[in-house]
Amino acid sequence: MDFSDGFVSKEHLELHRSASESADPLSVSPLHISPRSPRSPRSPKSPKTPKSPKSPRSPKMQGKHGKGSPLKQDRHSHSSVDGRPKKGGCGGKGTWGGLLDTDENDVLDPNDPNFNSSEECENPIAKKERVDFEEYKKKATIIVEEYFTTDDITSTANEFRELDRPNYSYYFVKKLVSKAMDRHDKEKEMAAVLLSALYAEFIDPPQVYKGFCKLVECADDLIVDIPDTVDVLALFIARAVVDDILPPAFLKKEMNYLPKDSKGVEVLKRADKGYLAAPLHAEIIERRWGGSKKRTVEDVKAKINNLLIEYVVSGDKKEACRCIKDLKVPFFHHEIVKRALVMAMERRQAEGRLLDLLKEAAEEGLINSSQVSKGFGRMIDYVDDLSLDIPNARGILQSLISKAASEGWLCASSLKSLSLEPEKRSLEDSVARIFKTKAQSIIQEYFLSGDILEVNSCLESENSTYSSELNAIFVKRLITLAMDRKNREKEMASVLLSSLCFPADDVVNGFVMLIESADDTALDNPVVVEDLAMFLARSVVDEVLAPQHLEEIGSQCAAPESIGSKVLKMAKSLLKARLSGERILRCWGGGGSSRPGWAVEDVKDKIGKLLEEFESGGGVREACRCMKELGMPFFNHEVVKKALVAIMEKKNERLWILLEECFGSGLITMNQMTKGFGRVAESLEDLALDVPDVQKQFTRYVERAKNAGWLDSSFSFSKSGHITENGTG
Known part of the structure; x- marks a missing residue:
């Protein structure tokens, strides 16, 4: 206590000094607080500090200590209130407090309704496998995402190898395909290429099989996020079959395990019927997502030829097989067989080495049995042409077939018969x-x-007898060469065909020959069906052939699933389309000549003007010349329509003379006449607003046209203006 402020008397100072001197610091024991039990609401009071002996000079003081004792500050509260936080610091009134806190020593109670036995009883090995699989799934997803970004097959394969979980590879297949299904064609093609690259060397075939099984099974779930799951997954399966990483039997086997109403069954049916059953399916499937576009058939043939030449020189079968595998064209391996056989026949000293390569490739499954048979079959078809350079070609080929069959890598019974004696050729x-x-x-x-x-001029000198057979051969050769070239040559071929004025029967025979050889042509031109259909439709548009000639061609190519039937169906669909004439005429960029074609509105305007000029006194010959210069014979029905309408509106039959001349000279065909009269019949109701007796006039002109041979006798129309056939609606 500080007494320096001058407010304390001398008497008080003396008392304070004597008390300080008489107090023994060692006699005062420190305060002792006993530990409080956590369950006790109050702590016992601390024992009293013993009094120090009084000094004889110290005055009597109240309480335990003197009024000025320094020990007064060491007192502790005797209150029953605990100084620690209320409720253990778990909140106050109106809160949950610590009720939800759990003790560290809590254990699971088996009688608890929320008790899960797997938490307590899971096998440690199973738990480890589950954790490993979850980790694998994460890593596999990352690898797939990175691959779609980098497009690096080598690094992706190395990363996949580092996963070192061959039993989980099926999940990688599933994840890769399912991720690609929800992306663009580029990623789909990348996924297909990666699967083909990893197959066998990195992913075991059973794992690939299992991966596709999982995909088919979860098709119902995939379709929720990917609406076109059925088509895309079917195409992936078909691609896997074409790439020889999935056996064709997968489709039927897996279908037996799926519910009939599941999407997986639809996927398998689409893959089987929609893709794998189609003609030339391998080429179509390979190119569906843009694959193999940069590599032409000629490029592949050149590579095959080079690898065979290198093999003949080096004799390294392993390297040759690796090159065959790197080509990644399993559907085209028959070309390897064919070229190897031709080389063996031309270089007899290399025969044994080349047959050894084919045997090795066949036994390892690199070239499957169907491709081997197809290659030998093509050689049998080609042997007559080969005989021009190799006199004993038939005998050599027969010996090669016998050797291959005896060694067990060729099924000779699947081949066509090959007679040793060539057929005698006639002079023709x-x-x-x-x-x-x-x-x-x-x-x-x-x-x-x-x-x-x-x-x-050249044709007249080479075919002075105007032989129908030679005309058909020329048609076939012209279109065959054009199909192997660009649109410019295709357009030129169509223009030439319409300019040669061959008899229609000769052109028909030429197209029949083209369709019969379409299977061989398809080996070099995968889109032969589309090209032939377009040439056929163009011939009809150019009036080289009549529509009924299509039926004649169809009767000679009657097989329902043949290429011929497909060509005819496509040609008919092209001709039935709206504005088909103009579209077909411009299909290769031309307009029926070397210059671009007229627009439809321009043609209509020119037709209207030439009819007006003729009606006002122009010459018939000049009008016909103008029509020819239009170069659009498929649009002559517009001339017929406009002329008929003008005749009935103006009651001036001068234009009828023009129609007579055009039909007589062949400028307007019966087909165009029928089409023109039909269009007028459809517009009679509108014409009746301006020409009340148009129905009566049109009926009279139809009869005149029938009598003149312009229209078929079966042509008729109802009073409402609708065309009918054979007089029936």
Whole structure:
């Protein structure tokens, strides 16, 4: 206590001094607080501190200590209130407090309704496998995402190898395909290529099989996020079959395990019927997502030829097999067989080595049995042409077939019969062969010069007898060469065909020959069906063929699933389309000539003007010349329609004379006449607003046209203006 402020008397100072001197600091024991039990609401009071002996000079003080004792500050509260936080710091009134806190020593109670036995009883090994699989799934997803970003197959394969979980590879297959299904065609193609690259070397075939099984099974779930799951997954399965990483039997086997109403069954049916059953399915499937576009058939053939030549020199079968695998064209392996056989026949000293390669590839499954048989079959078809360079080609080929069959890698029973004696060629065959060679030269020169008159002159000298057979051969050769070239040559071929004025029967025979050889043509031109259909439709549009000639061609290609039937169906669908004439005429960028075609509105305007000029006194010959210059014979029905309407509106039959001349000269065909009259019949109701007796007039003109032979006798129309056939609606 500080007494320096001068407010304390001398007497008080003396008392304070004597008390301080008499107090023994060692006699005062420190305060002792006993530990409080956590369950006790109050702590016992601390024992009293013993009094220090009084000094004889110290005055009597109240309480335990003197009024000025320094020990007064060491007192502790005797209150029953605990100084620690209320409720253990777990909140106050109106809160949950610590009721939800659990003790560290709590254990699971088996009688608890929320007790899960798997938490307590899970096998440690099973738990580890589950954790490993979850980790694998995360890593696999990352690898797939990175691959779609980098498109690096090598690094992806290395990362996949580092996973070192071959039993989980099926999940990688499933994840890769399912991720690609929800992306663009680029990623789909990347996924297919990666699967093919990882197959066997990195992913065991059973794991690939299992992965696709999982995908098919979860098709119902996938379709929730990917609406076109059925089509896309079916295409992935078909691609896997084409790439030989999935057996064709997968489709039927898996279908037996799925519910009939599941989406998985739809997927398998689509893959089987929609893709794998189609003609030329391998090429179509390979190119569906843009794959193999940069590599043409000629490029593949060149690579095959190079690898065979290198193999003959080196004799390294392992390297040759690796090159075959790197081509990644399992559907085209028959070309390897064919070229190897041709090389063996031309280089007899290399025969044994080449047959050893084919045997090795067949036994390892690199070239499957169907491709081997197809290669030998093509050789049998080609042997007659080969005999021109190799006199004993038939005998050599027969010996090669016998060797392959005896070694067990060729099924000879699946091949066509091959007679050792060649068929005797007639004089006509030799003439045809010579004409083919000359025709090819004529056509190639035409593609360079575009001179139609020169072609006519050459044909007259080479086919002085106007042989129908040679005409058909020329048609076939012309279209075959054009299909293997660009749109410019295709357009030139169509223009030439319409300019040659061959008899329709000769052109029909040419198309029949084209369709019969379409299977062989398809090996070099995968889109042969589309090209042939377009050429056929273009011939109808150019009036080279009549529509009924399509039926004649169809009768000679009657097989329902043949390429011929597909060509005819496509050609008919092209012709039935709206504005088909103009579209077909411009399909290869031309308009029926070397210059771009007219627009429809321009043609209508020109037709209207030439009819007006003729009606006002123009000459028939000039009008016909103007129509020819339009170069759109498929649109002559517009001339018929406009002329008929003008005749009935103006009651001036001068235009009828023009129609007579056009039909008589062949400028307007019966088909165009029928189409023109039909269009007028459909517009009679509108015409009746301006010409009340139009129905009566039109009926009279229809009868005149029938009598003149312009229309077929079956042509008729109802009073409402609708065309009927054979008089029936």
